[in-house]
Amino acid sequence: xxxxxxxxxxxxxxxxxxxxxxxxxxxxxxxxxxxxxxxxxxxxxxxxxxxxxxxxxxxxxxxxxxxxxxxxxxxxxxxxxxxxxxxxxxxxxxxxxxxxxxxxxxxxxxxxxxxxxxxxxxxxxxxxxxxxxxxxxxxxxxxxxxxxxxxxxxxxxxxxxxxxxxxxxxxxxxxxxxxxxxxxxxxxxxxxxxxxxxxxxx
Numbered sequence: 001x002x003x004x005x006x007x008x009x010x011x012x013x014x015x016x017x018x019x020x021x022x023x024x025x026x027x028x029x030x031x032x033x034x035x036x037x038x039x040x041x042x043x044x045x046x047x048x049x050x051x052x053x054x055x056x057x058x059x060x061x062x063x064x065x066x067x068x069x070x071x072x073x074x075x076x077x078x079x080x081x082x083x084x085x086x087x088x089x090x091x092x093x094x095x096x097x098x099x100x101x102x103x104x105x106x107x108x109x110x111x112x113x114x115x116x117x118x119x120x121x122x123x124x125x126x127x128x129x130x131x132x133x134x135x136x137x138x139x140x141x142x143x144x145x146x147x148x149x150x151x152x153x154x155x156x157x158x159x160x161x162x163x164x165x166x167x168x169x170x171x172x173x174x175x176x177x178x179x180x181x182x183x184x185x186x187x188x189x190x191x192x193x194x195x196x197x198x199x200x201x202x
Contacts, residue, residue: 030105030134030135030136031105031107031134033100036095036096036099036100036106037096039095039096039106039107040091040092040095040096043091043095044087044088044091044092049084049087050084052083052087053080053083053084053087054080056079056080056083057076057079057080057082057083058076060079060083061075061076061079066159066163066168067079067082067155067159067160067163068160068162068163069082069160081158082155082158082159085154085155085158086151086155086176089150089151089154089155090147090148090151090176092147093146093147093148093150093151094106094143094144094146094147094148094151094180095143095147097147097150098142098143098144098146098147098150099143099147102142102143102146103133103134103135104131104132104133104134104139104141104142104143105131105132105133105134105136106131106141106143106144108124108127108184108187108188109132110187110188110191111123111124111188113192120188120189121185121188123188124181124184124185124188125181125182125184125185126181127141127180127181127184128141128144128177128178128179128180128181128184129141129144129145129181131143131144144177144180145177148173148176148177148180149173151172151173151176152169152170152172152173152176153169155169155172156169
């Protein structure tokens with residue numbers, strides 16, 4: 001996701017939030033490895049993924065962002081493929097591989113309407129750095145940190161040479177990890193928005 005990672009992460013979170021948002025009652029039990037695989041699938045095998053990838057590719061091409069594929073139809077197709085690859089690999093490494101290996105539960109648990117707006121905002125963003133173990137204890141979100149690092153390394157296999165430098169990979173890693181926190185904002189507030197729509201009969 002390189003320099004546009006924050007935008008890309010937030011965009012995908014909007015599209016995939018129904019798979020990510022969890023209420024506390026739904027996460028009372030420790031997830032099995034099979035359930036972690038299902039969580040990865042729910043985030044990844046989603047009809048909105050191609051649409052989000054196309055939007056991401058279009059934005060990156062319009063602003064000439066990394067990865068540096070250039071312009072034109074072929075460049076757009078390469079950006080589209082890279083956007084899909086970035087998000088699938090990040091979901092796999094963070095929410096399945098690392099979560100299973102490190103026994104972490106990366107499901108996003110909403111704080112809910114019983115808390116203030118800014119408290120909920122801070123909580124959502126902080127989940128990029130703090131998560132729970134399978135037993136429910138609080139821990140650093142190593143799954144996200146290491147999973148984003150693996151995704152950043154893998155992206156060098158399909159990004160063009162100018163976007164494979166050590167500095168570009170480090171930026172990719174940091175931005176990908178941070179974007180997951182921004183992405184939590186939408187699922188945190190989505191149920192509130194749905195209730196507002198229902199009250200107003202929209």
